[in-house]
Amino acid sequence: MTLLRFSLFASLLQIGCTTTRPERTASTVAEARLCLEPGALQPGQRVRVERRTCEGLDCTVDPVARGEVVRLVGDRCAMVRIGMGAPIHRGDEVELSPPPPSTRASR
Numbered sequence: 001m002t003l004l005r006f007s008l009f010a011s012l013l014q015i016g017c018t019t020t021r022p023e024r025t026a027s028t029v030a031e032a033r034l035c036l037e038p039g040a041l042q043p044g045q046r047v048r049v050e051r052r053t054c055e056g057l058d059c060t061v062d063p064v065a066r067g068e069v070v071r072l073v074g075d076r077c078a079m080v081r082i083g084m085g086a087p088i089h090r091g092d093e094v095e096l097s098p099p100p101p102s103t104r105a106s107r
Contacts (some may be wrong), residue, residue, distance in 0.1 A: 029083060030081075031089050032067070032081070032082055033078075034077050034078055035078075037076065038075040038076050039059070040096065041077075042075075042100070045069045045097060045098075047066070049065040049067070049082070049094055050063055050064060050095065051089070051092050051093070064087055065083060
């Protein structure tokens with residue numbers, strides 16, 4: 001009985017230690033090149049990438065990544081900062097938020 005109590009106490013002690021340890025997380029970001037029609041992209045603009053998958057006539061749209069335009073590359077392309085591990089593929093669909101107010105007024 002004493003051995004059982006000791007092992008139970010040791011188990012609870014280990015659980016307490018694992019729940020009180022500070023959580024360590026890391027986030028990484030990557031940049032993806034996005035090209036649309038001229039003038040469509042503005043720095044600071046939010047971007048959502050979605051993938052359409054169809055089986056016969058049944059299609060689903062799944063979110064792939066979210067990001068933000070960080071800089072323009074020419075008049076058609078921009079570098080977008082996205083979360084690492086988001087598998088973006090050619091042909092994925094892009095939804096744009098309206099440009100930030102400061103860039104909208106300067107058009």
